[in-house]
Amino acid sequence: MLMVSLKDVAKEAGVSLMTVSRALKSPDKLSPKTYKVVKEVIDRLGYVPNLAAQHIRGVAANTIGVLSLGTATTPFSVEILLGIEQTVRQHGWNSFVINTFENDSQAMEDAVEQMLSHRPSAIIIARNGLKNVSIPEKLRSFPLVLANCQTQDMAVAAYIPDDYQGQRVVVDRIVAKGYQRPLFLHIPKNYIATAKRRQAFEDAWANHSGQKPVQFFMRRDGEDYFEGAQPLIDYLEKPDPLPFDVIICGNDRIALVAYQLLLAKGYRIPEDVAVCAYDNMVGIAQLFIPPLTTVELPHYQMGQEAALHLIEGRKDRDIHQLPCPLIEGESC
Template sequence: MISVRHQEKDESKVATIYDVAKLAGVSPKTVSRVLNGDAPVKKQTRDAVDAAMAELGYVPSNAARMMRSNKSGLVGLITGAISHGIEPIEPEGLPDLFIVQGIQHVMGSSGKTLMISDTDGVSDQVPHLIRTFLQHRVEGIIYVADHHKRVTLPKVPDDFPIVLANCFDPEGHPSVLPDDKQGQKDLVAKLIQSGHRRIGYLTLDRTLVATGLRYRGYREALAEADIPYADELVSMGYEEGQERESQILMQALDRLLSLEEPPTVICCGNDEMALRLYGLLRSRGIRVPEDISVAGYDNYRVIAETLFPPLTTVELPYFTMGQIAARHLLALMSEQEEKPELPGLVGSPVCWRSSVTALNTVSVLNSKGRNNQ
């Protein structure tokens, strides 16, 4: 009976770092090094400490470790992805959600705990959320925007790590952004290589940062191919805050089709606009791509891969942007003296599908047919 009572007493005892050290045959300081990762420890020693902790059921005190190391192990993430598009009326991409997934993919293997706060679509919430994170002693913050834009953040300590994803601010915090200009330029250049010279462009709202950048890419591709820019081929197909989106797009399409020399291909500001354009063209008896080619932007696969024909578009690398933002924040949070360079722009590759007809190929085939007659 005495031995049973003694055994029960031992089982109910809370293991300490000294118990782990005794069982592993090392000093308490070595156990501390294993727990905190603040000094090199041989693999054999680390394995012995891990085995001792498992046998004793030792649970480290995060609070105590935080006080000793002055690090919380927490990373704050501000986004609108959770509340964004809960019941979407129209098919659309979820860039902020894909960015968050990329961030989580990196943070999940870093040993850090990601704390996510949602703005509920209200940008005025951001300063409050940042202050709350600072009160909880997070080691760094990532702010994710739903589209490429300029943001304003509250004042934070100069040495506090903050990384912006899909946005930028006047203070010059590190930003991870899509290369919108190069993406549009590469798309138009590939259309030109396929024999298109009359390239229509239905843009998003011109107040958007991405629209201005992509417009520059469109013009640069034309200029490098010695194709004169024609203002009549460019029209806004979507206006921010307008409920009559279909009417705006319809009017823009009518202007393009009424030209003396209509475009052979129409680039759209995003894949959702391209989806609408498919319907408008077919309602007029115009076939895609036999009569006119169509290209989008985003590579939102729910649209691009299910349309018939599948849509040629440009990939917006949201998942990769999230990964880069997370890795950069971890680097800023590290104790290394030399801080990493800004992540900068992330490339947007062209996804070529069958919504675009290669006119130069068609010309070659037609000439071969005539020669055989």
């Protein structure tokens, strides 16, 4: 089926191309009679504006370009993009996603050029995990907001998880349940989230009568979660009973390893030792047996709020910390 063109509409309505263009963009510049004629032809022929052609002529109005730093290819953070897409649709805006990776300078440069070729009116930079990012020079003049990342390059609004609150809520629950002997298997020490979560844990435990907690950290930028659980492996290889009654895991993937290690050694969860974690990775908590108690990262909300920041024309350049809810399972 052939697409109806602007020229087809003009010919059928008996008007110029300019008149049809005004009917689409500035109907107030036409007489009511002329606009009615053109609108009737547009509806009858089913004409759809050619957005690509509009992009060539200038900025794509009400269109948000999303520079995705691994977000589109990382399952547990892809809901950031869903939050953006559904929000822009609800408000009659458009969006598109360009995915790239920070450790490939050529790929980043190509992604920025591709982004600019679509003529966005505003830009969201979204990351698959909370870190400081560099803002490409060519994007700094656009209305800009960050989701799940922050920057030291310029003052710009960012929507990130409240990792202090998230860790505090789960540790407060552990304290309330009477656990006394925790082992905390942290994510890498250089991550932004790690410092906040450690502080929340130590603040919550400060006035608790339990023993001094044992804490370990993964190596810098580590992604080997068996390495993250290595301290637990070392304890389980000793002949003595495990000296902990709760294992606090820096994320669900460390918890998955911890489950396997504990169950293989005959420990019951939570009867012998409790386990809790962080992330609520795409509903994975319910696939643990028993279901995992974890903290949910607000991925959808970060995307949603970043989109609303641009749609509503918010002027602040603050870092907004969004709450991380407790997902209570049966593991503690």
